[in-house]
Amino acid sequence: MFIFKFETREITDLETLEIYEVDQDSANILHSYLEGNLPESENESLQIIKKALEDNFIHLNDLQLWTEDTFRLNTPIVHIIQNCNSPCTICDCWKTRERNIRTAVELYPSFKKMSEYGASSIMVSGGEPTLNPELEQIIDDIHSLGMGVELNTNGTLLSRNKYLYKKNIEALIISIDGFSPEEYKQIRGINKFETVCNNIIEFKKYSPETIVGIRVTLTKYTLNQLDKLIDLCKKLNIDSVGFNPIDVTSSSFSRNMNFERSMLLRNRLFPDLDYLNDFIASLENTESDNYKIIEEASSKSLFSWNVSQFKKCANYYKGILTSEETLNSSEPCNFPNYSLVVDYDQTIKPCFYAPAFSNLKDFPNDTWDLAKIKEHLRNTGICKGCRGKVFCG
Ligand SMILES: C[S@@+](CC[C@H](N)C(=O)[O-])C[C@H]1O[C@@H](n2cnc3c(N)ncnc32)[C@H](O)[C@@H]1O
Ligand code: SF4
Ligand code: SF4
Incomplete structure (x- = not known):
């Protein structure tokens, strides 16, 4: 199962948590298709995208559009x-x-x-x-x-x-x-x-x-x-x-x-700032060793991250070293959409960082209200600057 998030142009593989990025044009076409506004057989560009996705083992009929309430508990x-x-x-x-x-x-x-x-x-x-x-x-x-x-x-x-x-x-x-x-x-x-x-x-x-x-x-x-x-x-x-x-x-x-x-x-x-700057520069150079290693390993699905995810992580580290605000929106990351955490104290949380919403004893009787949980996360501001956005997209 794959989830496509139009806002970030990311397709998340719920089995491996690998993330694939698509360009803006492809994202627009996929969005129309998944909303039911574009029949599969009638669009040549969609056929090209379909082929490119299949090369990455993503099948259109396994792809779902992410919405606010998309919740597919996959791997708690x-x-x-x-x-x-x-x-x-x-x-x-x-x-x-x-x-x-x-x-x-x-x-x-x-x-x-x-x-x-x-x-x-x-x-x-x-x-x-x-x-x-x-x-x-x-x-x-x-x-x-x-x-x-x-x-x-x-x-x-x-x-x-x-x-x-x-x-x-x-x-x-x-x-x-x-x-x-x-x-x-x-x-x-x-x-x-x-x-x-x-x-x-x-x-x-x-x-x-x-x-x-x-x-x-x-x-x-x-x-x-x-x-x-x-x-x-x-x-x-x-x-x-x-x-x-x-x-x-x-x-x-x-x-x-x-x-x-x-x-x-x-x-x-932490790697120091000079190293991080060099690392980021190397990821912008398709001839650099770092670029080639990551590109090859991610195309073979050995690495779960592609070049842009390494870049995102290095920028996140830079933000911490320089105390600059990064990943600053209050929006939760993808994690609560497909997982949860049973923590050491027997509480059950929507992610590693959020307050508990249940515990092992009560969970069998609880219902899970993802929209409410996310609203709470937004209101607490806990998602601002959170590492979860680098980890889970
Ligand atoms: C807490 S460990 C539990 C499983 C096992 N003991 C292990 O080390 O893989 C789960 C994961 O959390 C990671 N981890 C621990 N402390 C961390 C930290 N401060 N930041 C990021 N990941 C951390 C570990 O590297 C490990 O991959
Ligand atoms: S990361 Fe934590 S739980 Fe895992 S081995 Fe190290 S101390 Fe133990
Ligand atoms: S961004 Fe952080 S706090 Fe917010 S849902 Fe993701 S992991 Fe949890």
Whole structure:
């Protein structure tokens, strides 16, 4: 399923969250067609667009026009544990002292509700989900409701949880935030780069049907290393790479954020302004290495982002470094249209940053009013400058 948002000329693939941009003329034609004002057979330009979309595996009959109330719960993100075994610099889940672990029984009614809302899969995350002793049961429950499982993990414990090889997980998403042991440790705090790489190789051997993706947080350790990333993908036979703009301002990821910590994270992890300017310039030059790497990898669907999304992220980083207002509208991003977040404290939120609208206990009886939720988001002003707009369009 694909959603076309006319205002931004973006088509979002709800399975992979990849975004395709179309030019203004094509956007106008698609808009007329999807509104029912342009019969498919009668327009030559539409046929050309159709062919171009099909080259990107987008079929017109899978395309829906985004409207204010478009809601297709596709892949909710469910944190099944807050505790973690990796002392990352970007996230404080590992500092959680008490056990904060969801049981399969607690989660099942909400999974059922999500499947009734039409979710096709659940992204199981945390904390570190492989530390949840009931992960196997949780995966079985999700499958029994007819949904797929996307497991987001740091990958350190895969080979200790060999039952995962046999679970027919649809997608395994491993966070790798550096492409050498030293760089990995700068973000992840431990020397586990080789372990994670070996675990991926072993997992792929025993579970060849599972799509194995990596997720890369973009920092000064990764943004300027796209060539190394490509080499790593080849070595590990990676199917897809998702990119993650780093959050250095909010209290998400179990953090207590304050001005000092935010500045420290910026100073330690952000590429500097000169680098960002050079990076953006390189993306405007079709002959540059960065341009060619991104263009080739995104055209093969290895990278989830295209050149303009990297540019958007670099500009967002520049805005943070220079305190310039960017992404300044109060409009929510796409995230609440197709997902939700079950947070560590059992609350249910329309995205990582918005106030909760329900909780695990009440959710089975709740109805979801997307228009109301979005109105609330607009009124709070929380969407202004939010990283979600870089992440989700
Ligand atoms: C909280 S982790 C939970 C799953 C698992 N422990 C892992 O690391 O993949 C989920 C995702 O959030 C990302 N993340 C953590 N802190 C972040 C931050 N400050 N900014 C952006 N992404 C962050 C991680 O890199 C990971 O891809
Ligand atoms: S990002 Fe993942 S691995 Fe790192 S502390 Fe957070 S939950 Fe743990
Ligand atoms: S822009 Fe940010 S706060 Fe607004 S809906 Fe998206 S993720 Fe949530």
